């Protein structure tokens with residue numbers, strides 16, 4: 001199974017969901033009018049509100065309805081799977097950082113809420129943590145997603161791999177001065193789980209941070225097959241999921257695990 005993936009590496013207007021919705025619509029129109037149609041589109045983290053966490057009561061998306069409408073329409077229009085980055089979701093008065101995934105027909109394939117809250121940006125003061133892995137079936141293929149800080153937890157990404165995921169989609173708002181962490185962590189998650197890692201970061205400034213871009217597509221051998229710069233752009237790559245089987249059969253890391261040794 002080969003997929004063309006497109007990563008929307010964009011700037012995000014702080015606390016202005018309407019403006020950001022408009023920006024996504026423009027990207028979707030751009031993809032629709034291009035010769036090369038994507039099979040999978042990935043967006044960055046909190047593309048609706050940015051990190052305006054103090055105003056979530058006012059601006060968070062009630063049950064994700066605004067995002068679901070936009071992402072489902074985009075999936076149907078492009079006939080592509082949309083891994084919808086993440087949005088600030090107001091679920092029954094509690095706020096979550098949530099990814100919604102839509103398949104090519106525009107149908108909701110699943111959702112995931114960020115499990116590890118990032119204290120450096122005080123997320124734990126404003127957000128509730130998710131507690132379930134994000135695994136979805138797209139074109140019959142199990143794939144998964146996590147959000148930003150989640151990539152620092154190899155045991156969490158491993159849970160997704162053990163549930164059969166063959167590709168990990170990551171959405172982020174990853175700032176300087178930790179670009180080297182971003183690149184190394186993503187490469188490591190790809191090598192150790194022998195899966196594709198497709199990661200979309202934002203660019204621009206917000207709340208005292210400069211976001212570093214460098215969205216990446218990494219194959220299951222740990223090779224970078226596409227990488228963005230620090231500017232708004234669509235990053236594209238072709239991924240071939242049969243390479244996952246090839247790498248996993250060459251070095252059977254998952255089969256060779258010794259979980260009996262790993263209990264603390």
Ligand SMILES: O=C(O)CCC(=O)C(=O)O
Nearest residue numbers: 118148149173174175178
């Ligand atoms: O782990 C990091 O260094 C960045 C994480 C982050 O910015 C986030 O989770 O939003």
